[in-house]
Amino acid sequence: MIDVPAVGRGAAVAAVFVIPAVTVAALAGEARSGWALAAAALVVVGYLAGGAVAAAAAPSAPFRHGATADLALFVAVQGVVAVAKIAAGTGISPVALAFNSLLAASFGVVGAAARRRVPARLGHTGG
DSSP: OOOHHHHHHHHHHHHHHHHHHHHHHHHHOOTTSHHHHHHHHHHHHHHHHHHHHHHHHOTTSHHHHHHHHHHHHHHHHHHHHHHHHHHHTOOOOHHHHHHHHHHHHHHHHHHHHHHHHOTTTTTOOOO
């Protein structure tokens, strides 16, 4: 069973990093610019943090909740991005969406695993 509040907490933490990064990347335009690289790094940090927070909030199934939190945020953000791209006439790539959704969920699992490996550093004693 999915703990919706735990997923929401993880997604909210990830959103603090991911939404500004996606905004910067969209405004920067050029995919090879330094801004795009910084935005990508911020997205990764956000997804790792979101997975860790969701895992901490649902210690009985940390990996499931880490992946679900990041996937939920990905779907929400990409929904907005897809509408903007379609409106601009640039279209979307279903293959890129599928790959990036799996990547987001994977970062959530890695964040959950990292949280389980270093609980004392995060101020937690178990789970």
